[in-house]
Amino acid sequence: MKSHIHIKLFATLQRFMPSSSNNFAIDSGITIRNLLEQLDIPEEKAKLIFIDGVKADLSSTLNGGERVGIFPPVGGG
Numbered sequence: 817m818k819s820h821i822h823i824k825l826f827a828t829l830q831r832f833m834p835s836s837s838n839n840f841a842i843d844s845g846i847t848i849r850n851l852l853e854q855l856d857i858p859e860e861k862a863k864l865i866f867i868d869g870v871k872a873d874l875s876s877t878l879n880g881g882e883r884v885g886i887f888p889p890v891g892g893g
Contacts, residue, residue, distance in 0.1 A: 819880020
């Protein structure tokens with residue numbers, strides 16, 4: 817069953833942003849890892865993941881209606 821999520825990609829990940837990021841279609845029950853594959857984002861480039869403002873990981877599942885934010889590793893010092 818298809819559901820929709822809102823995707824926000826930050827910094828260097830913005831180039832992977834789908835045109836339908838405000839209403840991105842997913843299969844209900846997919847993991848963040850599956851989402852990264854759909855978006856062609858290498859796993860090592862997704863350092864911080866938030867679902868509805870709560871820290872998540874690659875095995876977290878999506879059912880539809882969530883807001884997903886993904887941040888790359890941050891360099892500097």
